[in-house]
Amino acid sequence: MYEFIFRWTDGLSSHDCIACFNTTEMESEVLKALLVARIPTVLFVMNRFTDVNNIQIEYALQENRLLIVVLRRDEPQGRGATPRLRNEYVMSLCRRVVCGYVNRRGSVYSLISGRADVERLIDDDACAIAAEPAVRHERWSVAQDKVLLRMYYADMGIHAIHRKLRRTYAAVCARIASITQPEEYMKGREFEDFVLSLFDLHDGDDLVLQEWQGDKKLGLLSPENNSNPDFVFRYGRRHFAVECKWRERLSKDIGETLFQKRKLDDYMTFSSRRRIPVTIVLGVGGDPGNPESLYVIPLKDVEGILSHSDSIELYRNESMTLSCSMFLRSRRRRDDVVSEQRRHYPNAFRPWDAETDASLLSLYRSGQSIKSLAIHFSRSERAISMRIKKLCETS
Structure with missing residues (x-):
């Protein structure tokens, strides 16, 4: 799988501008490859940026070749899955969409269906499996380990290590796991x-x-x-x-x-x-x-x-x-804490009954916001959100 993905990143130039995420392991490796190759990049994150210790991100920001865009929902507890809304919004900004392997049951698959501006790098698992030869158990020298560790802790990613040491991606991943502390x-x-x-x-x-x-x-x-x-x-x-x-x-x-x-x-x-x-x-x-x-x-x-x-x-x-x-x-004793909470939310920690559950679901499905439901039922917004989630899972 890595072979197909990084073949695409190697074909980019400084005239391109790539919008990407940093949520999954693969997205993280693609971001590192883009930054090491000095490709202008826009990184989209949810709520706030947290990868503050990434050395390659620090270099890219200093050289003005990275823009970090923080996305927030207008209504934090609103309806709709956040990852899908994020993907839909970012894809609407791009002239071309490039995907790695796409899960047919995931939200990305439905979003790219019917679009003519989509390039899929990996069509199925068979391509990914055949992309790279099996790992050969060749001995790693101390010098190679030192190079690997320097590049790994400099956040250069497995693609840069693969190219430097001429080892398969699988071998690089296995060696990183064996000589570094567990994640x-x-x-x-x-x-x-x-x-x-x-x-x-x-x-x-x-x-x-x-x-x-x-x-x-x-x-x-x-x-x-x-x-x-x-x-x-x-x-x-x-x-x-x-x-x-x-x-x-x-x-x-x-x-x-x-x-x-x-x-x-x-x-x-x-x-x-x-x-x-x-x-x-x-x-x-x-x-x-x-x-x-x-x-x-x-x-x-x-x-x-x-x-x-x-x-x-x-x-x-x-x-x-x-x-x-x-x-x-x-x-304070828990009773005191509950009493204080009930001064703000009179029904805090009281049990839910079937009639209240039915009313909650009905109002939520009619489009009522979490904030308005919290006021209506005299409970905190978190309590309302958790109850709705539980009811939706069991219904």
Whole structure:
């Protein structure tokens, strides 16, 4: 598949201007190839640009050969799938549309059907499979590894590495995976760095970072303290611990994807043994080093969130800052939090019934906005959105 895609990018010149995305792995590699080849590029992103540490993007911006366009919905919780609306809008701006492999069940396939200005680089999976010979298990020299790592960490992409080292794309991908840290580990470390930067630690301050756990493993063997929270801080004579988590999005099943019972039990044991509070700092969306949303959740409040997943919004940190008071102050009881929420939304956390569900769906399908539905049902916009999503999935 890579062979067909990059054959097209190699045929471009500085007189072309390419509009592209950076959402999927393939889109990311195409963007890198365009930037390395110095092709004028327009990058479309949703809500805000987050890839702030990409070296090739930095170079392209400095040389005025990259324009980043941030798209936002007029109504954030409006109707219609965001990716389809994005694709439709961007395609309307282009004189010619070039696609790689197109899933026949995806939104892009229906958008390009009947258009005469579309070029499809890959017609089916068979072409992609036949495009490149099988990986030959040739030994990589230390010198080649050094070149690969330099280019990889300079965000030059697999196409540039393939051309430099004359290795197949599959071999390059396999070697990158074998000699770099796993992606999930790197995302976790990047978010930990982000959280530490919010504390703004300096020598001589009252706040001191005492412990920083690292995920150390050899096969199935790992040290006992791997189950401890990521950070332990001392502020004067008081201590508190912080566990950092980053997710691309909040899933419906928070218990399975975010607050696994085994991990919670480990943190509870740690908190009881050390007699210090544990707080979970959760980043959601964007990039691990620059998340869109931040939540500060005391460990003792997690049980309430598992019972009422909507209540996680009560812990959203709108300021995107951290201070010791957030971790050392006594937290309000959940009943107090619910009471406060109901001053703004009288029906907050109350159960839904069949009659209300039917009314909600009817009004939503008639074109009512999420904001107007929130006012009508005396609930938050997030609660309305989540309920509509659940009803649509089960209907």
